[in-house]
Amino acid sequence: MEHSGNLLFELFLMFAGAKALGEIFERFRQPAVVGELIAGVLLGPSLLALVHPSELTEGLAEIGAIFLLFTVGLETKPRDLLQVGWTAVQVAVLGVALPFFLGFLYLRIIDHSMVEAIFVGAAMVATSVGITARVLADAGVLSTRLARVILGAAVLDDILGMIVLAVVSSLSEGKVNYISLAIVAVEAIGFSLLVIFFGSHVVRRFRPAIARLRARNAAFALSVILCLGLSLASLYIGMAAIIGAFLAGLALADHSEEYRLQESAHPVMEFLAPFFFVLLGAKVDLHTLDQPGLVGMIIVVCLLAIVSKLIGCGAGAWSLGFREAVRVGVGMVPRGEVGLIVAGVGLSLHTISDAIYAVVLTMSMVTTLVAPPVLRMMLPRLPAAGAPNARGAADATPPAERPVAT
């Protein structure tokens, strides 16, 4: 009873803190998500120590991220994603190659070991799409070409990042098994393409069966089952669970209005996503900055991480014009939890030092905190916060999703 009270208190603080700081940041015309991250930094172990990573908070954060990407997927129709396919491929490939190369090169120049250099490069590779998706969704631009390029590239980026992580992990264990590596890559790419190309058709096939279900709000229940199922599938293939959730949303996007899925999925996301962002903030360890001599290295790695995504992804999106290319570059900057995962693997395999771990951690945080305000500033036709039409967005559901079917 006492224990359960403490956990509930932690959840209360996370949610209330996220919403309070989100509101304050909105008032200063900054993205609410940055407020939620800062709430996490304040409540986390390095400052107030009221919120801790635990099985419950980690679990809620993961489900929150899953629902976030699921709702983003629901607003992204597969054919729209395929239209930007080639651009997204270029953005992803260049946005993976350049950060890896620059990170690797810098570590070698300052005389670190080969393995450490490869790990830092790998940690600089994968974009955390959750942050950017939230900024795009809050600004109401998810249906733009910009958002589609970023989301498409993020899916590929995660596949490439997974391959790099697999290579790196096996490198540090001594040898690389190219065959199993190829199998994993083919599985991931095949799985994503299958869902993008055929998901919507399969869902359509099940419409008569869904109409016969007797449970309350059965379509929403089924969509959640698909979401959790594909999240698991992509976890087993070796990708992040959120990629599966995004793909599930994508498969259902064409039927989202018919079954009023957004209306149901949005409130769940609104309740759970703050736990993801607050926990991400809580993992920021401010003490890493104390280590002597590290500050210079941290600054260089952060700059390289930002510049490499800006130039790499920007070059990949060059066909969209300079302004759009820069926006894509900024949108791909946040590393979020993905960098942390890579660094965690390196630390657990004893292949990187505590100092390097701190550098990667800080790089993850800085890119995550810096990108959203810059991206928001650059976004076109952003409704000014507090303006009457922004108030209209206070509804749980976009107008197009209101009761059409019954």
Add this chain to the structure above:
Amino acid sequence: MEHSGNLLFELFLMFAGAKALGEIFERFRQPAVVGELIAGVLLGPSLLALVHPSELTEGLAEIGAIFLLFTVGLETKPRDLLQVGWTAVQVAVLGVALPFFLGFLYLRIIDHSMVEAIFVGAAMVATSVGITARVLADAGVLSTRLARVILGAAVLDDILGMIVLAVVSSLSEGKVNYISLAIVAVEAIGFSLLVIFFGSHVVRRFRPAIARLRARNAAFALSVILCLGLSLASLYIGMAAIIGAFLAGLALADHSEEYRLQESAHPVMEFLAPFFFVLLGAKVDLHTLDQPGLVGMIIVVCLLAIVSKLIGCGAGAWSLGFREAVRVGVGMVPRGEVGLIVAGVGLSLHTISDAIYAVVLTMSMVTTLVAPPVLRMMLPRLPAAGAPNARGAADATPPAERPVAT
């Protein structure tokens, strides 16, 4: 990564299993909630062992129960509850006194110790309102006098149950502090009455402030903060968290349409509540039935638990007429997790034996599984499952809650 995959797999099984068995039970015209409980029994440690009580599943279950009672509260206006006040008090008092007395008497007759007799009596006291609330909500009768009497009595019941538990715990420690006991009781009753009488007025005061908020769906966020906050408050006072959640819903019920709170809270409840019911089922330990000589005692205790609530609560609701009184009695039968908590306290204080623990556990399960189908059978104007108007209920929101305000 592997660990997180296993947890996600468990959540997937819980949700999908609940929905699948819920659907099957609906087809046999049984309450879906019984299907969800059975899904838990099947998936739980005593059979398939795929779902376990853990920090994450317990936490999700608790938040699920909180949202369940919150949505029930949102549909219950304070003045409707006060109208049935006196009847609810009679139902609660008689429904607590008779089960305690019969349980105590039986254990003494078969020569168990005084403390064990008191513990079994105490475990037979408190109704688990979650189960009944769900059956009433699924049948669409939350606005009836029957539902109000049951919900009102359940709040009082929890307060009385808490006092009994406090007495029992201090008894087993040697002495009873009547003063601190009285303080706790006054706090709990005062807290509940305060929210019931003034909650709605206080919420009304905050309307201008809410209108100035800039965050998306800010009213829903605030309502969740209130819900978690009052849940915590009632936990600290010594009541179950779900009573606070119910009170929070009650305080917001008059404004629920204005802010479209049901539309947002319902999907969250639909996603999280299955974890509560599945975990409740998973805690059913079928091995307890193996213990030799216990079966007779289990049968007697189960019968006493059912009959005592039927007669005690039925007598309290006598003024409503015979049929309604019986329905109230059946609605108050499930003991659910409350009996388990009392038994758990007894076991942890080493004041009851494993055998008695098994008896109480089984009593909790049996009353929980038996009451919903009987109650549903007895409910008036129940739309036949599968009939066209039942399909209409597939919407996340009751018709009265559709977009009125914007």
